[in-house]
Amino acid sequence: MDPPLPLAGQTALVTGAAQGLGYAAAARLAAEGARVALLDRDGERLGAAADALGAQGLTVLPHTVDLTDEEGVRAAVAAVLSAEGRIDVLVNNVGIYPHRPFEELTYAEWRHVFAVNLDSVFLCTHAVYPAMRERGYGRIVNVSSSTFFIGYPGLAAYIASKGGIIGFTRALASEAGPHGITVNAVTPGLIATEGVLGGEEAGLFDEIVPQQALPRRGEPDDIAECIAYLASPAAGFITGQTINVDGGHRFH
Numbered sequence: 001m002d003p004p005l006p007l008a009g010q011t012a013l014v015t016g017a018a019q020g021l022g023y024a025a026a027a028r029l030a031a032e033g034a035r036v037a038l039l040d041r042d043g044e045r046l047g048a049a050a051d052a053l054g055a056q057g058l059t060v061l062p063h064t065v066d067l068t069d070e071e072g073v074r075a076a077v078a079a080v081l082s083a084e085g086r087i088d089v090l091v092n093n094v095g096i097y098p099h100r101p102f103e104e105l106t107y108a109e110w111r112h113v114f115a116v117n118l119d120s121v122f123l124c125t126h127a128v129y130p131a132m133r134e135r136g137y138g139r140i141v142n143v144s145s146s147t148f149f150i151g152y153p154g155l156a157a158y159i160a161s162k163g164g165i166i167g168f169t170r171a172l173a174s175e176a177g178p179h180g181i182t183v184n185a186v187t188p189g190l191i192a193t194e195g196v197l198g199g200e201e202a203g204l205f206d207e208i209v210p211q212q213a214l215p216r217r218g219e220p221d222d223i224a225e226c227i228a229y230l231a232s233p234a235a236g237f238i239t240g241q242t243i244n245v246d247g248g249h250r251f252h
């Protein structure tokens with residue numbers, strides 16, 4: 001008989017799950033046996049993602065929601081908790097990465113980047129946390145970015161928001177640990193997602209890949225693998241950490 005899947009009987013929630021890293025993470029967690037709630041604002045793409053995963057025999061629960069909308073997030077999380085009775089794993093993945101020279105960056109744009117990248121982490125975690133604390137178990141994995149260690153130009157709002165995620169991860173890890181909840185961050189390097197391939201970063205692979213110790217293009221599954229490990233019961237003595245997954249572009 002095959003051993004039980006590591007996440008059998010568990011429920012996970014992944015934000016920004018209609019494509020890219022969120023989709024890959026959701027697919028991986030579902031393949032490990034979790035029932036996975038997919039949250040994204042793009043209802044059409046989310047439906048297609050849920051259909052594709054469902055066709056593989058995986059159990060997914062799509063919820064269309066703008067992750068900057070407090071009421072929407074609380075309602076989506078409440079719906080998952082009422083249907084499932086539990087959320088064991090939260091993957092705070094949603095994020096946007098617009099490029100703007102600092103002097104052209106408006107306050108409204110700065111606030112929007114923070115709303116999507118950092119406020120969503122607060123809102124989702126705050127909505128999920130009480131149920132994890134009550135059950136004495138939880139795995140929270142936050143998606144930051146390796147750009148935090150480098151500080152590329154044109155990304156002040158993005159990198160500041162991703163640094164905020166690392167600070168949040170450390171502080172909450174200390175507070176949540178006694179309740180059996182781990183909180184970790186992953187910092188992906190340049191990864192070939194739909195968002196990157198369709199944006200200004202698409203041309204960066206030629207420059208960055210040769211600088212990596214592992215000189216190949218980073219793929220969404222490379223990040224999903226790390227997220228799945230941190231989300232597993234096996235990672236129960238790791239918390240407050242930031243794991244860099246960038247093919248050895250930078251060593252920390």
Ligand SMILES: NC(=O)c1ccc[n+]([C@@H]2O[C@H](COP(=O)([O-])OP(=O)(O)OC[C@H]3O[C@@H](n4cnc5c(N)ncnc54)[C@H](O)[C@@H]3O)[C@@H](O)[C@H]2O)c1
Nearest residue numbers: 016018019020021040041066067094095145190191193195
């Ligand atoms: N791809 C990379 O190279 C890379 C590197 C480092 C970090 N990251 C981080 O990984 C995460 C995912 O990146 P990706 O490349 O997969 O992105 P992507 O653009 O391919 O996908 C992002 C998803 O988030 C959804 N989304 C955006 N704003 C939303 C909102 N307000 N409410 C709900 N859903 C929303 C989009 O509809 C989309 O499905 C981001 O946090 C990003 O900063 C990516």
